[in-house]
Amino acid sequence: MLAQEESGALAASLDELKAYLRIETEGEDAVLAGLLRSAVTLCEQFVGQWLIVRGAREIVAVTGEWQRLGARPVVAIEGVEAVDGEGVMQPLPVDAYAIDIDAAGDGWVRSTRADERRRLAVRYRAGMAAEMNGLPQALRQGILRLAAEHFIA
Structure with missing residues (x-):
């Protein structure tokens, strides 16, 4: 989402x-x-692609596989949080996830730990130009x- x-x-x-x-x-x-x-x-x-850079929050599944973010081109991935079954978000340590922005501007995220959490909330910025x-x-x-x-x- x-x-x-x-x-x-x-x-x-x-x-x-x-x-x-x-x-x-x-x-x-x-x-x-x-x-x-x-x-x-x-x-x-x-x-x-988004034209003007703006912030986004996206919920992705925790599968251990790389998940592509929906908006592009991604200019920065600002944070990743775990989302529990009740929707409560908890910041993750840096070693609990991996992020990447490829040359095409696609943002990618994956969990590096298997646990009971089923979703990740990713905060990022995407857009072609600042103005x-x-x-x-x-x-x-x-x-x-x-x-x-x-x-x-």
Whole structure:
């Protein structure tokens, strides 16, 4: 189970979208911001990566095998905790688990100890860029155009 700990910043600015649409008033700002968020989500689903870096918490099974984390590209794995049957989390010593981030940005985790715990809670950060100006211009332009198309439709 993957949960975002914080929402990512917009991958394109409201001002850029308004300029693209040639809108000078503020009456449509809420609608346009919603369309930008929707376009970012669609883009992330299409490319299979989070655009703006944000925190995540994921629960994975303890099998002794490497488990791939759901969000990518992973930039940091911040912590691993054991989750007992009642959902209580307990920090694990460093030698109780192994972590890795491969060249493709996939994050991996595995338990190195067999015990009664069945799940691990992994805290990590994933995303292509720290802020919108770090994204490839083609992605930003695509997000703007998609949001604009949805506004016009």
